[in-house]
Amino acid sequence: MPGCAAICTLAGMRTDGDSWDINTGVGSTALFVAAARALAGRAPDAPARDPLAEIFVRAAGEEWVDLVEGRTPDHPLLTREFGIQFQQHQIARTRYFDDFVNSAAADGIRQVVILAAGLDARAYRLPWPDGTVVYELDRPQVLEFKRETLAEAGHKPSAERHEVAVDLREDWPKVLRDNGFDPTKPSAWLVEGLLIYLPPAAQDQLFDSIDALSASGSQVAIEQMDPLPSEAAAAMADSDGGGDWVRLIYNEPRSEATAWFGGRGWTGERVYLTDYIQELGQAAADGVQQQSLVNLVTVTRP
Numbered sequence: 001m002p003g004c005a006a007i008c009t010l011a012g013m014r015t016d017g018d019s020w021d022i023n024t025g026v027g028s029t030a031l032f033v034a035a036a037r038a039l040a041g042r043a044p045d046a047p048a049r050d051p052l053a054e055i056f057v058r059a060a061g062e063e064w065v066d067l068v069e070g071r072t073p074d075h076p077l078l079t080r081e082f083g084i085q086f087q088q089h090q091i092a093r094t095r096y097f098d099d100f101v102n103s104a105a106a107d108g109i110r111q112v113v114i115l116a117a118g119l120d121a122r123a124y125r126l127p128w129p130d131g132t133v134v135y136e137l138d139r140p141q142v143l144e145f146k147r148e149t150l151a152e153a154g155h156k157p158s159a160e161r162h163e164v165a166v167d168l169r170e171d172w173p174k175v176l177r178d179n180g181f182d183p184t185k186p187s188a189w190l191v192e193g194l195l196i197y198l199p200p201a202a203q204d205q206l207f208d209s210i211d212a213l214s215a216s217g218s219q220v221a222i223e224q225m226d227p228l229p230s231e232a233a234a235a236m237a238d239s240d241g242g243g244d245w246v247r248l249i250y251n252e253p254r255s256e257a258t259a260w261f262g263g264r265g266w267t268g269e270r271v272y273l274t275d276y277i278q279e280l281g282q283a284a285a286d287g288v289q290q291q292s293l294v295n296l297v298t299v300t301r302p
């Protein structure tokens with residue numbers, strides 16, 4: 001399949017204790033997502049733009065360069081069945097989380113935590129108020145690739161950026177505190193593109209940790225997805241790109257974030273991605289309708 005080298009490293013079932021870097025396993029989803037942001041951001045009516053995404057893609061290897069330069073028209077990210085809709089998904093959620101952190105900053109929050117940060121470049125590309133500290137949690141290989149790639153391209157963070165090199169299956173709250181995080185101050189948390197890669201019990205444990213570390217006034221933005229029905233999972237498994245992604249996720253029932261945090265005194269709301277895309281003045285792309293299952297949540301601790 002043309003373009004397969006760019007995504008075939010994603011294939012393979014998840015296992016407890018599995019490992020990855022920027023080019024393998026779950027880590028390589030960061031490149032796939034960055035490529036989707038780069039491509040989707042080229043549209044004149046794109047709801048968001050991430051000009052740094054293409055820098056990562058070009059640094060990752062020839063097959064990725066071929067994609068962004070239009071030499072692989074059959075690449076999974078360009079297929080109508082999966083890729084075009086996936087692009088729209090990524091750029092819409094980019095807008096949602098950009099708006100979230102900008103709003104949190106306007107509310108006076110100066111601690112931002114990005115869980116499983118991947119190739120999130122918000123610490124570099126957003127106009128942060130003075131005194132903002134951004135904590136990026138991910139595996140060291142991923143953080144190193146991001147730092148070195150952007151430094152080579154001449155980009156510097158626009159906030160005080162702390163790399164927190166830790167696997168989220170470890171005691172990451174301790175490592176976060178050891179890197180300067182103050183749980184007595186309000187914080188903004190980004191949980192983007194993460195939960196579907198966690199078993200349900202690990203998701204609840206993650207929520208427990210966020211709850212324990214969050215002072216009054218803290219806010220959390222979350223992307224979650226309802227389980228794929230068996231028919232949809234089968235259709236996606238047969239699509240270019242979608243099958244590799246399905247094998248990486250935990251497609252199981254899990255706690256719904258708005259209800260989980262609401263039961264602990266937080267207030268919030270959620271919107272399904274298809275409705276959010278319409279709010280942005282766009283029509284949902286055709287294809288396997290994973291968008292109809294994705295929803296975006298923001299919760300606040302009073």
